[in-house]
Amino acid sequence: MAQQSDVEKLGSLVRPHRGMINIMPLQTGGLLTEAARRAMVEFGDGYSVCDFCQGRLSDIVNPPVKQFVQELLPEFLGADAATLTYGARDGVFMVLHSLAKPGDTVVVDGNRHYSTAVAAERAGVQLVEVPASVSPEYRIDVELFAQPLRERRPALVILTYPDGRFGNLPDAARLGEIAAEAGVPYLVNGAYAVGRMPVKMSALKADFLVGSGHKSMASAGPSGVLGMKAKWREVVLRPSVLHKNKEMECLGCTIRGVTLATLMASFPEVRERVKHWDEQVAKAQWFSSAMEGLGFALLGEKPHRHDLMRFECTQLFEISQRVRERGYYLYKAFEERGIWGIKPGQTKALELSTFAATREQLEKVIAAFSDILKQYR
């Protein structure tokens, strides 16, 4: 039963590890820029972006939501039109709910995020999965989509690009050709791509591209973006019959507040940082080589082309079997060293992201793994 003191402590919650070296896959692309921190303070209050709203979020001129949504985002995504969402999963659901009827089918890759399956279920749509290859690569061969697209006549095909577990990047442009040939609308789930790496819907021959503000666009959450081809605007952004200036699938407005302010404020830096993606890939490859040098096995594609990676860590698991703290020793050892992102209890397989950390910081991460192996030898 909650006490008065439980209520009071809600007023002073802190994150003690804020400012630590962050390698948590979920968090490295969503760390705010300084500009976003300023915008957050400025636009913190409830309906802050609605000061001058005339009825449509995407038409607000001050702050320049209209220009952001109608010009900058489509250009950034390589799309004809864009809209704001609560996140990648909400973008996926909006498209599914607009294009598919209950009982329809959606074809997805075997590395898809759990929320893709949940969105399909919520829309009453049946999931057909094209499996990934076996361990250690878990590769998605997009040629395998041709048959189910031809035979199942799905309402949509979704590719996770990259997936959140291995950071694999399937041949999204080739799937665009296969989908076009089969006449199936094609959605790219770029929750870990948009805002990290250059990605244009047009180059992937996709109909839709979803991105996540809190995952990869240096934005507070919940926030996301959805780009689409012109022909889908009237389907996905169809207006309400009763309220003609409200988009039905958005329930009128989506991110009406601080999370839009941070998404916009970080956009100049985000647009710039994707141009330096080659440096991120080089850093990730250097890091994974060092990890393999310590005896950890990189899962997923090689050479690796993304900052998300998963390692098999048998040695660390073996240690957990004989220490007092069991699996938690690893989390504690990293926390003591000022490194954030090892999930409490996990040792056998670790998912990490090198996106936010510098090489100097990652050297500390490598040194931490090395020290721990020596300490428990």
Add this chain to the structure above:
Amino acid sequence: MAQQSDVEKLGSLVRPHRGMINIMPLQTGGLLTEAARRAMVEFGDGYSVCDFCQGRLSDIVNPPVKQFVQELLPEFLGADAATLTYGARDGVFMVLHSLAKPGDTVVVDGNRHYSTAVAAERAGVQLVEVPASVSPEYRIDVELFAQPLRERRPALVILTYPDGRFGNLPDAARLGEIAAEAGVPYLVNGAYAVGRMPVKMSALKADFLVGSGHKSMASAGPSGVLGMKAKWREVVLRPSVLHKNKEMECLGCTIRGVTLATLMASFPEVRERVKHWDEQVAKAQWFSSAMEGLGFALLGEKPHRHDLMRFECTQLFEISQRVRERGYYLYKAFEERGIWGIKPGQTKALELSTFAATREQLEKVIAAFSDILKQYR
């Protein structure tokens, strides 16, 4: 076409009127507390509340989301269970999408928010409206629901309590009896009630109660809450078949970030402030009397029982017909006086809220109206 300078200016957006006397209905209940401002800075980064997530948002122990969602919110709402949403409209859609099939009917009041209609449309559900009485009261007589509930066998009945235009408070408890008698599930849309005034789902005999963080709980947006009776937990919070620890209607998680942090941080003060609702009502009545003294006609119920109010301002409209700035003169006159909330261009009917302003500040608002009338006489 957007220029480089357009992109760069996104990094330094400001709200010049922050800190002015705020009487904008959409904003007065969503102004952050100091505790929320601190939480915002602390939890600004993307997936900030997910540091220690084990797979379910509502089970996170640090920060104490679990206690907040599973104990404090249900108690506050007078509900058996609660969940987090993106806002009131999203709560309405979640319930409609869970309870109704396309082609079903939902009965609503004539003062309902536009998003109720849009949510129904999105769920493929037909809207039946019980009209409000004629001007000036626009009163909702809940006895008029009995017939459509009996004859139409709707999947749900929704009452807006209060509505956002007039601030009318229909007899929600009586409608609870009528709905129970007809065997129709009953949702109270408390976007302008929860967090402002005492409201318990149980006392209203409702099945569902939705609230809005950014509208009335001193929280950043998007954020909201949904309370429900125990029997609806398995319907609305049904788990995904493929991912059993994920709630399908929430697509797994909803407000996974800063907006949840502000909702929680403001909760101690919000819980306290609803106990002082009588002072808010007295202030609203004092204000509306003063406005009537100036010749403006209060629309909606009398005596008025909410801080939201709408005035018919024929004199102000007449002025707009003969001044150079047309309807914008009023907005400018208030802005010059440090008062925020008059919509640019509006004069004929004004919607205001007295919730956030002190009596001293509201005296300045009254003085402003009085000055303007004298100036243009």
